[in-house]
Amino acid sequence: xxxxxxxxxxxxxxxxxxxxxxxDDNGGxxxxxxxxxxxxxxxxxxxxxxxxxxxxxxPNICGVCPSPHNLASTKALDDLYSVEPxxxxxxxxxxxxxxxxxEDHFIHFxxxxxxxxxxxxxxxxxxxNIVGLIKKVGPDVGGKVIDIRKRCREIxxxxxxxxxxxxxxxxxxxxxxxxSEEREWIxxxxxxxxxxxxxALGLFKDLVLGNKKYLDMVMNEAYKLQTYYMGxxxxxxxxxxxxxKIRVVDPKGKExxxxxPRKYADHMGEWVEPWTYVRLTHLRKLGWNGLIEGExxxxxxxxxxxxxxxxxxxxxxxxxxxxxQMFDALGGKPSHHTLAFHWARLIETLQAAEDMxxxxxxxxxxxxxxxxxxxxxxxxxxxxVEAARGTLIHHYETDGQxxxxxxxxxxxxxxxxxxxxxxxxxxxxxxxxNGEVKEGMLNRVEMAFRPYDxxxxxxxxxxxxETPLEVIIRDSTGKTVRTLKRP
Amino acid sequence: MAGKSxxxxxxxxxxxGCDEAVVDINEVILRVVEAFDxxxxxxxxxxxxxxxxxxxDGAITLSVINGNVRNADQEEMAKxxxxxxxxxxxFGACACFGGTxxxxxxxxKKDIFDWVYRDAPTVxxxxxxxxxxxVSSNGAVLTLPEFYEQVYPLNQIIDxxxxxxxxxxxPDLIVNxxxxxxxxKLPPKGSTLAPHKALCDTCERNKTKxxxxxxxxxxxxxxxxxxxxTCFLAQGILCMGPATRTGCGETCININIPxxxxxxxxxxxxxxxxxxxxxxxxxxxxxEEKDVKRILDKVNDEVxxxxxxxxxxxxxxxxxxxxxxxx
Numbered sequence: 001x002x003x004x005x006x007x008x009x010x011x012x013x014x015x016x017x018x019x020x021x022x023x024d025d026n027g028g029x030x031x032x033x034x035x036x037x038x039x040x041x042x043x044x045x046x047x048x049x050x051x052x053x054x055x056x057x058x059p060n061i062c063g064v065c066p067s068p069h070n071l072a073s074t075k076a077l078d079d080l081y082s083v084e085p086x087x088x089x090x091x092x093x094x095x096x097x098x099x100x101x102x103e104d105h106f107i108h109f110x111x112x113x114x115x116x117x118x119x120x121x122x123x124x125x126x127x128x129n130i131v132g133l134i135k136k137v138g139p140d141v142g143g144k145v146i147d148i149r150k151r152c153r154e155i156x157x158x159x160x161x162x163x164x165x166x167x168x169x170x171x172x173x174x175x176x177x178x179x180s181e182e183r184e185w186i187x188x189x190x191x192x193x194x195x196x197x198x199x200a201l202g203l204f205k206d207l208v209l210g211n212k213k214y215l216d217m218v219m220n221e222a223y224k225l226q227t228y229y230m231g232x233x234x235x236x237x238x239x240x241x242x243x244x245k246i247r248v249v250d251p252k253g254k255e256x257x258x259x260x261p262r263k264y265a266d267h268m269g270e271w272v273e274p275w276t277y278v279r280l281t282h283l284r285k286l287g288w289n290g291l292i293e294g295e296x297x298x299x300x301x302x303x304x305x306x307x308x309x310x311x312x313x314x315x316x317x318x319x320x321x322x323x324x325q326m327f328d329a330l331g332g333k334p335s336h337h338t339l340a341f342h343w344a345r346l347i348e349t350l351q352a353a354e355d356m357x358x359x360x361x362x363x364x365x366x367x368x369x370x371x372x373x374x375x376x377x378x379x380x381x382x383x384x385v386e387a388a389r390g391t392l393i394h395h396y397e398t399d400g401q402x403x404x405x406x407x408x409x410x411x412x413x414x415x416x417x418x419x420x421x422x423x424x425x426x427x428x429x430x431x432x433x434n435g436e437v438k439e440g441m442l443n444r445v446e447m448a449f450r451p452y453d454x455x456x457x458x459x460x461x462x463x464x465x466e467t468p469l470e471v472i473i474r475d476s477t478g479k480t481v482r483t484l485k486r487p
Numbered sequence: 488m489a490g491k492s493x494x495x496x497x498x499x500x501x502x503x504g505c506d507e508a509v510v511d512i513n514e515v516i517l518r519v520v521e522a523f524d525x526x527x528x529x530x531x532x533x534x535x536x537x538x539x540x541x542x543x544d545g546a547i548t549l550s551v552i553n554g555n556v557r558n559a560d561q562e563e564m565a566k567x568x569x570x571x572x573x574x575x576x577x578f579g580a581c582a583c584f585g586g587t588x589x590x591x592x593x594x595x596k597k598d599i600f601d602w603v604y605r606d607a608p609t610v611x612x613x614x615x616x617x618x619x620x621x622v623s624s625n626g627a628v629l630t631l632p633e634f635y636e637q638v639y640p641l642n643q644i645i646d647x648x649x650x651x652x653x654x655x656x657x658p659d660l661i662v663n664x665x666x667x668x669x670x671x672k673l674p675p676k677g678s679t680l681a682p683h684k685a686l687c688d689t690c691e692r693n694k695t696k697x698x699x700x701x702x703x704x705x706x707x708x709x710x711x712x713x714x715x716x717t718c719f720l721a722q723g724i725l726c727m728g729p730a731t732r733t734g735c736g737e738t739c740i741n742i743n744i745p746x747x748x749x750x751x752x753x754x755x756x757x758x759x760x761x762x763x764x765x766x767x768x769x770x771x772x773x774x775e776e777k778d779v780k781r782i783l784d785k786v787n788d789e790v791x792x793x794x795x796x797x798x799x800x801x802x803x804x805x806x807x808x809x810x811x812x813x814x
Contacts, residue, residue, distance in 0.1 A: 022627040031625055039618075039634055040500065040557065041599035043607065045591035049791045052709035056747060057795070060587045063504020063655065081709070153511065161738040163511070164504035164655045165749075168742050171709050176742040269611040272604045274622040275629040279603070279610065288611055371712050395608075402707075403787060408607050 027435025080381025302390025501554025585799030
C-alpha cells in the first residue's frame, strides 16, 4: 500500500508549490515530488509588447526577487540594440543589484537559516524563528538587519522606483543618475553593510565551526547531493552576479563547459513532467536522466553554493578570505553539502557589500552620461544575470519595430526544482523508516529545501514565523491516517 | 486574543511583491500585528487552512487578498475567505484589475501550454507530456489545480468590499487601510482606499506643463533622453498620468520614467484605456487624418500601454488574440 505525505504549501517563488512524499510497501520513502502548482504564461503574454517596456513588466514574475528580472531584461535590451551601457549607467545598475543581493540574502539568512543553527534544528518551532533568534543574539542584531534591509531598499527605490516592482532600465543605460548628496548616504550604507556582514559571518562561524554537532549536521549524508553546478564567472573566473560567462563543473569539480550566455539553449534543456507546471532543467547534451544524483546525473544546481563551486574565488578581498575558510572547513571543492548554501550566501553578501563600497567610491558614479543612445536593433537579445537564487536568462526576439515576437525565460528555481525533489527525498528517508515518521521529520524536510531559498525568504516570514508546513499521511485510497502540523 | 479583530492576509495568483509591500511598512507592521489577531498569513504563519474552514462564517473581520485568480485552488481559497470574512480588501493591481498577468487573457490556455511545454527552444519533451490535473507517476497519484482559460480579478469571483490598487500598494496607503479598519472609519462599500484625483493632479511636473499640450510625434522611452522636469506628454512620451488614479507617490516619475497605470482608473471611470484615448486625442496636433494616423501609429501596442494592469477588468476582459488581430 502506497502511503502519501503532502506538504502544502511550501514555497512562493514561481507561484505556489507543494511537496508529496510517497512511501513504499516497507514503509520507506519511495519518491518525493516538489510540485509547482502555478503557471502564468509570461512568455506568451509579452508577445506584441514593445521590447523597451519589458524591464517594467517582467518584475511581476517574482516580487520577492524582482531586481534580477529587471536587470536581466535590461541586459537583453542592450544585446537587442547592440549597445553597451555607459560606465556610469553600468555602475548604477550594479549598485542596484548589489543592494538587492544584500537585502535579499540577509533576509534569507537571518529569518530562515540562522534560527536552525542558532537555536538548533530540534528547538521548539515556536522559538525557532526570528523572534527566538533575537532573544538569543540580542535585539541589536535584529534591529540592524531591519535597518540594513530598509536602507538597501531605499537605494533600490532611488534607482528603480519600487523595490517590489523595479521600473526603469533602458537599452544602453538607466533612466536616472545619482547625485553627490545621494552618494554620501549610499557610501554610509555600503560601509555599514560590510561591517555588519562580517559580524554575521563571525556569528555563523562561531556556531558552526565551534560546535561539532552542527558541523556534523552540515556534513551529514542526508543533506548531501552530488550534482553538476552552474554560475557566472568573470574573466578571472571569480564570482560575478551581473555579467560574465556561464561555467559548469561536474560532480567532481572538473570543468564541464564554459559558454557565452547567448548559447544557453545549446546547454540547458527543460524536461516536461505531467505532475508539475515547472519544467525541469538539465544539461541538454547529457540528456534527461531522471531524478538521480552522482554518476550519470544530468542535473545541475544553481545559487550561492553553486556559484562558489564553479568559480576559482571571490572578486573582493574580504569575501575571498571567507571563501577559502569555507572550503577548508568543508573538505574542499566542490562541496555537495546543501546546508553550505547558507554559508555561501553570507560570503556572497560580503562580496556584494564590498562591491557596493567600490561603486560608492567610484568618481564615475555621479557622472551625467547615463545613456548610450547609439542603438542598432538586431532583433535578438539575450540577457543573463545571477539572480540571488541562481542563473537567470531572458531571451527576446522582435520584429523590425522592436515589438516582441518571441520570449524564452530560464529562471533560478526551475533549475533547482529537480534537485529539491532529491534533497527532500534524502532528508525524509533519514526520518521515515518502516512506515514510522520520527518526530523532527518536518524540521528536517524543511531544512532540506530551505537552502535553495524557495522564496519564503521574504521578511514577512521573518517577522513572525515559521515555514508553513503540513504533512498529511494518506493511504492509497486517499484516506488520511495521520496529520503532522506545526503547533 | 479575544476582542481583537481577526485579519487574514492571503496571496492568490501574484508575485509575492504585495506581501513584501506589507513588510515594507517597516516599524508599523509590528503595531499591526499587535493590534490584530492575524489568523492567516501563509508566508508568516503556519498555514491554517483547516483552521479557517472550521471558523464560523463571518468570524474574520478583514481578509486582505492579493493576486488574481487563474486556477482552481485560488478560486477555492477566495471563496472560502469570502465566506468567513465580514470585509474583503482587494489588495494590489492583480486583485483589483488582474495585473500584468491579465495580459494573458489575450491568448488561449492552449497557446500558453504549447509554447511552454512544446515549442520553447529549450524544451525537451519527446514524450509530449503536458501537466495534468491528475497523473500517476511510478505508482503514485499526483494532482495539480486546473489552470483556467483566463485570469480573473477578485471581484469577478467573489464580492469585494474595498480596493487598494498599486503594483504594489505604497506603504502610506497600506497603513491607512489597516487603521481605517481598526478605527471603524471605513468609507462606503465598494470604495477605493486611495485618493480620487488623477496622477497629473499631484505630479510635480504638472507645474511645467504648458497650458495646451500639442504633440506632433510620439516617442518611445528608449528613443529619447527624457527631460527630468518636464511633463512626459509634453515631450511626446506616453504617460498614463491623465487617466490613472494618484496615490503611488510618483515613484516612477521620480526616476524619470512615465506612468504605466498600476493604480488603475481615476474615481468614477470604469475603463482607464477609453479615458486615456480621449485625453490623447485632445493633444494630438494634426489637422489631416493621415497625420493623426501617422502619430497614433507610434502607439504600437494599445493594449500593453492602455491596459497593462487591467485587461481582465476592462472592456476587453477576455478577447482571444485572433479577435484582436481581426480588428
